[in-house]
Amino acid sequence: MSITSGIPSPLKLRPRGDGRAEQRSSADLPAKMTARGVKVFYCAKQALKGIDLDIHENRVLALIGPSGCGKSTFLRCLNRMNDTVEGCRVEGRIALDGEDVYGKAVDAVQLRARVGMVFQKPNPFPKSIYDNIAYGPRIHGLASGRDELDEVVQTSLKRAGLWGEVKDRLREPGTSLSGGQQQRLCIARAIAVSPEVILMDEPCSALDPIATAHIEELIDELRANYTIVIVTHNMQQAARVSQRTAFFHLGEMVECDDTEEIFTNPRDERTQGYITGRYG
Amino acid sequence: MTDLVEQDVSAVTPSPASSSGSNTPVKSRVRSEAFARRLRARHVAERRFRLAGAAAVALAALMLVVLLGSIVAKGSTAFWEARIRLEVTLDPAEVAERNYAPILRRALHAQFPQVTDRAGKRVLNDLLSSGAPYELEAMVAKNPALVGTTLTVWVRADDEIDQLVKGRYRRDLPESERGLSDAKIAAADALLASGALAQGFNTTLFTAGDSREPEQAGIGGAIVGSLLTLLVTMALSVPVGISAAVYLEEFAPKNRWTDLIEVNINNLAAVPSIIFGLLGLAVFLGFFGMPRSAPLVGGLVMALMTLPVIIISARVALKAVPPSIREAALGIGASPLQTVLHHVLPLAMPGILTGTIIGMARALGETAPLLMIGMVAFIVDVPHGLTDSATVLPVQIYMWADSPERAFTERTSAAILILLGVLILLNGTAVILRKIFERRW
Numbered sequence: 001m002s003i004t005s006g007i008p009s010p011l012k013l014r015p016r017g018d019g020r021a022e023q024r025s026s027a028d029l030p031a032k033m034t035a036r037g038v039k040v041f042y043c044a045k046q047a048l049k050g051i052d053l054d055i056h057e058n059r060v061l062a063l064i065g066p067s068g069c070g071k072s073t074f075l076r077c078l079n080r081m082n083d084t085v086e087g088c089r090v091e092g093r094i095a096l097d098g099e100d101v102y103g104k105a106v107d108a109v110q111l112r113a114r115v116g117m118v119f120q121k122p123n124p125f126p127k128s129i130y131d132n133i134a135y136g137p138r139i140h141g142l143a144s145g146r147d148e149l150d151e152v153v154q155t156s157l158k159r160a161g162l163w164g165e166v167k168d169r170l171r172e173p174g175t176s177l178s179g180g181q182q183q184r185l186c187i188a189r190a191i192a193v194s195p196e197v198i199l200m201d202e203p204c205s206a207l208d209p210i211a212t213a214h215i216e217e218l219i220d221e222l223r224a225n226y227t228i229v230i231v232t233h234n235m236q237q238a239a240r241v242s243q244r245t246a247f248f249h250l251g252e253m254v255e256c257d258d259t260e261e262i263f264t265n266p267r268d269e270r271t272q273g274y275i276t277g278r279y280g
Numbered sequence: 281m282t283d284l285v286e287q288d289v290s291a292v293t294p295s296p297a298s299s300s301g302s303n304t305p306v307k308s309r310v311r312s313e314a315f316a317r318r319l320r321a322r323h324v325a326e327r328r329f330r331l332a333g334a335a336a337v338a339l340a341a342l343m344l345v346v347l348l349g350s351i352v353a354k355g356s357t358a359f360w361e362a363r364i365r366l367e368v369t370l371d372p373a374e375v376a377e378r379n380y381a382p383i384l385r386r387a388l389h390a391q392f393p394q395v396t397d398r399a400g401k402r403v404l405n406d407l408l409s410s411g412a413p414y415e416l417e418a419m420v421a422k423n424p425a426l427v428g429t430t431l432t433v434w435v436r437a438d439d440e441i442d443q444l445v446k447g448r449y450r451r452d453l454p455e456s457e458r459g460l461s462d463a464k465i466a467a468a469d470a471l472l473a474s475g476a477l478a479q480g481f482n483t484t485l486f487t488a489g490d491s492r493e494p495e496q497a498g499i500g501g502a503i504v505g506s507l508l509t510l511l512v513t514m515a516l517s518v519p520v521g522i523s524a525a526v527y528l529e530e531f532a533p534k535n536r537w538t539d540l541i542e543v544n545i546n547n548l549a550a551v552p553s554i555i556f557g558l559l560g561l562a563v564f565l566g567f568f569g570m571p572r573s574a575p576l577v578g579g580l581v582m583a584l585m586t587l588p589v590i591i592i593s594a595r596v597a598l599k600a601v602p603p604s605i606r607e608a609a610l611g612i613g614a615s616p617l618q619t620v621l622h623h624v625l626p627l628a629m630p631g632i633l634t635g636t637i638i639g640m641a642r643a644l645g646e647t648a649p650l651l652m653i654g655m656v657a658f659i660v661d662v663p664h665g666l667t668d669s670a671t672v673l674p675v676q677i678y679m680w681a682d683s684p685e686r687a688f689t690e691r692t693s694a695a696i697l698i699l700l701g702v703l704i705l706l707n708g709t710a711v712i713l714r715k716i717f718e719r720r721w
């Protein structure tokens with residue numbers, strides 16, 4: 001991580017369009033999701049060692065940390081994608097609007113409709129662009145009739161900033177798009193089912209700077225309507241898009257604070273080491 | 281962002297300081313003498329491998345040509361049959377008694393006015409197939425208005441005359457060692473010269489059931505039997521096999537039990553097919569009392585035999601679907617079953633179909649298990665239902681190959697050709713289906 005070593009001034013890291021006032025209030029905002037003492041085991045191997053974390057409504061939370069520290073693991077606990085991993089066991093409590101997502105009353109299928117996910121590698125279905133977006137609303141019965149479905153597809157693509165590029169080729173396969181377009185298609189697919197929380201696992205790691213900038217802008221806009229958690233290895237990206245940042249290290253959450261605090265005034269020495277590029 | 285780009289560039293471009301720091305340019309090891317030698321050896325090894333591969337392909341192709349060539353050479357003539365032209369007068373009295381043989385005989389004798397003795401007439405009678413009267417009977421049954429008229433018909437000749445016309449008969453053998461007497465050969469030659477003995481397309485081969493007389497034997501019954509058997513096999517093994525594969529691959533927990541099941545399925549695929557026949561004999565015939573020689577039982581046995589093949593190939597196809605597609609579907613709230621039905625199964629379909637059709641092709645060519653359940657039988661009628669007695673193509677081939685008549689040798693080869701044709705058709709369908717279902721990634 002030699003990228004961050006050359007950061008000249010903290011000013012450069014100031015999150016886009018956010019003043020201090022808003023930041024200070026972040027911690028006091030109602031928490032959309034809360035994690036308390038979350039431990040995850042892959043068979044006998046412990047990947048997370050008790051994570052306590054609040055995810056605030058209409059804020060972007062960035063998860064940073066060295067490779068293998070458990071960021072993806074934590075993210076996948078939030079919408080129970082870990083259920084599909086053989087031998088994976090989750091302990092502790094994760095709540096969405098105060099309700100335990102691992103509780104008996106919660107259906108994983110419904111949870112995933114409320115907590116959407118965008119993956120590291122763009123993974124559009126090998127179907128048309130239209131069907132990629134329409135699939136979610138169709139199975140959840142969110143649109144009655146053709147016109148309403150068209151409407152949902154259009155708004156989702158517009159929100160994801162892809163409408164202009166694909167409006168004339170909705171019948172072409174989603175896989176025919178470029179990598180950056182595919183990733184925005186996946187974001188559009190996620191928001192088409194109008195989730196409350198969107199989880200993004202390194203959404204820009206396969207993209208060029210222009211596509212990355214596109215998606216960062218998009219995340220900033222989506223924040224108005226959604227709660228977002230993003231995993232990133234790019235410190236500058238974390239600084240640009242998030243209001244709060246959590247630093248993970250070896251399965252532990254070392255510290256979580258307002259993004260500016262983390263980058264200018266980290267309390268823990270490991271955090272400082274990581275963001276200044278001494279290791280990671 | 282800007283310093284990121286600069287840093288990246290400086291990391292990729294070797295800085296002058298590192299490569300020529302000590303002023304003595306280090307000779308790259310890739311340009312050394314030893315490296316060049318190794319490189320040459322590598323290229324030689326590659327050429328050797330390619331040559332060996334091409335030789336193997338050429339050998340396989342040669343074998344195929346020899347095999348096909350010999351079958352075609354032996355069997356192609358079976359698609360034609362010798363027929364004799366006769367001027368028959370349908371006497372209403374004889375037709376009423378369904379006495380067609382004398383009508384034909386009289387017509388044939390009329391072509392040889394010089395033959396008057398009984399022995400000579402018997403020689404002439406033997407030129408006709410014993411099935412010829414039935415041909416005439418069928419003709420009259422189709423068009424009763426013919427009764428009382430005189431008309432020209434072509435009827436089948438005896439199988440030895442057929443072989444003679446096709447030039448497959450050894451005329452040079454002494455008379456005592458061949459089936460056709462000199463008198464018969466002379467009569468046939470006379471008919472040939474007058475154009476009353478000629479070859480026509482052999483429809484009997486495709487429509488008739490088995491017969492003791494080669495010229496009346498066909499594989500129509502065997503084809504229908506094969507189709508009925510295959511129908512039962514497909515109806516059972518495809519849905520069961522695909523559901524089993526989907527369950528094992530997508531839903532079942534991976535534990536000791538599923539491991540055990542997997543090992544057993546793999547073992548079943550390697551069990552000799554005759555064992556399945558014994559199982560069918562004991563269970564379906566012995567325990568359930570199902571009819572012998574029935575396509576139903578044959579299909580059941582074949583279904584058991586192809587099931588492991590289908591399960592294994594379907595599992596391989598399902599495994600090949602990238603997990604990212606499953607995650608994508610689950611991630612927007614599709615249930616596991618929806619994920620499989622809407623995304624995974626369609627993507628695995630080409631592979632599943634290929635495996636299924638290979639399994640079907642194997643079932644189509646299988647003989648051994650059917651011997652056990654009595655499908656190796658002399659069956660003259662074309663089967664009409666799943667419980668009718670029937671035989672199948674490969675069994676028919678097996679039985680004909682056992683027959684001493686020269687005409688059966690020819691028909692055996694023809695039946696093999698037809699079986700190969702059906703198999704090529706099946707495999708061609710597999711290729712086409714795969715093309716249709718294949719999607720661009």
Ligand SMILES: Nc1ncnc2c1ncn2[C@@H]1O[C@H](COP(=O)(O)OP(=O)(O)OP(=O)(O)O)[C@@H](O)[C@H]1O
Pocket residue numbers: 042045047065066067068069070071072073074085
């Ligand atoms: N399916 C799995 N089975 C077993 N161990 C796993 C599995 N997935 C992750 N792990 C282990 O859990 C730990 C955390 O992995 P995780 O993927 O969460 O790391 P990460 O922080 O996302 O890393 P990266 O930044 O490289 O994506 C690692 O040690 C990894 O080896």
Ligand SMILES: [Mg+2]
Pocket residue numbers: 071072073201
């Ligand atoms: Mg990860």
